Amino acid sequence: MARMVQGLVLVMALATLLDVTFAVEHVVGGGVQKWTFLHANDASTLYNDWAANQTFKTGDTLLFEYDNATHSVLQVVQADYNTCNLRTPIDKWMTGSDSVFLSNAGTFYFVCGTPFHCEQGMKVAITATGATVAAPPPPPAAIAPSPTSPSHSHAAPGVTFSFTLSVLLTTSLAALVWS
Ligand SMILES: *[C@@H]1O[C@H](CO)[C@@H](O)[C@H](O)[C@H]1NC(C)=O
Numbered sequence: 449m450a451r452m453v454q455g456l457v458l459v460m461a462l463a464t465l466l467d468v469t470f471a472v473e474h475v476v477g478g479g480v481q482k483w484t485f486l487h488a489n490d491a492s493t494l495y496n497d498w499a500a501n502q503t504f505k506t507g508d509t510l511l512f513e514y515d516n517a518t519h520s521v522l523q524v525v526q527a528d529y530n531t532c533n534l535r536t537p538i539d540k541w542m543t544g545s546d547s548v549f550l551s552n553a554g555t556f557y558f559v560c561g562t563p564f565h566c567e568q569g570m571k572v573a574i575t576a577t578g579a580t581v582a583a584p585p586p587p588p589a590a591i592a593p594s595p596t597s598p599s600h601s602h603a604a605p606g607v608t609f610s611f612t613l614s615v616l617l618t619t620s621l622a623a624l625v626w627s
Pocket residue numbers: 497498501
């Protein structure tokens with residue numbers, strides 16, 4: 449019993465430490481706007497104004513939350529970001545709750561895949577700093593049934609599809625407690 453309590457305390461301390469030192473989940477647009485259509489009276493720079501107030505470090509995650517009947521997320525190159533060209537994305541997400549892991553430093557460009565939303569400001573450039581961080585390992589439940597299929601269908605230069613920090617913490621620290 450005492451050992452278990454000790455273990456739990458260790459887990460909580462570690463979780464707090466990890467959270468503070470290298471993993472922040474940034475809900476794109478903040479708690480109110482999230483990733484949605486900008487109405488005429490909203491600033492077309494809303495997402496970049498939000499990003500300007502954030503510090504993005506490698507190892508952090510972007511969380512795009514939106515109605516997937518209306519919106520999506522495309523990662524594009526800078527030229528396509530500037531001109532709102534939706535035809536040649538580097539990567540694409542469309543579940544409505546998409547985590548994008550920032551594995552290395554650089555500027556990454558995202559736009560909405562719905563025509564004319566980018567022009568109206570549904571676009572954001574994210575600059576991450578820090579040393580390259582390996583993407584968190586996939587939790588057992590998410591491993592593809594076929595061992596030959598590539599596990600990172602969403603991998604793109606600099607940004608890879610990731611799993612929630614809580615899954616990472618739970619799986620890695622459970623071993624600690626019960627060892
Ligand atoms: C950025 O942060 C400042 C200080 O907290 C705040 O006043 C401002 O409204 C924020 N801007 C945005 C776009 O969130």
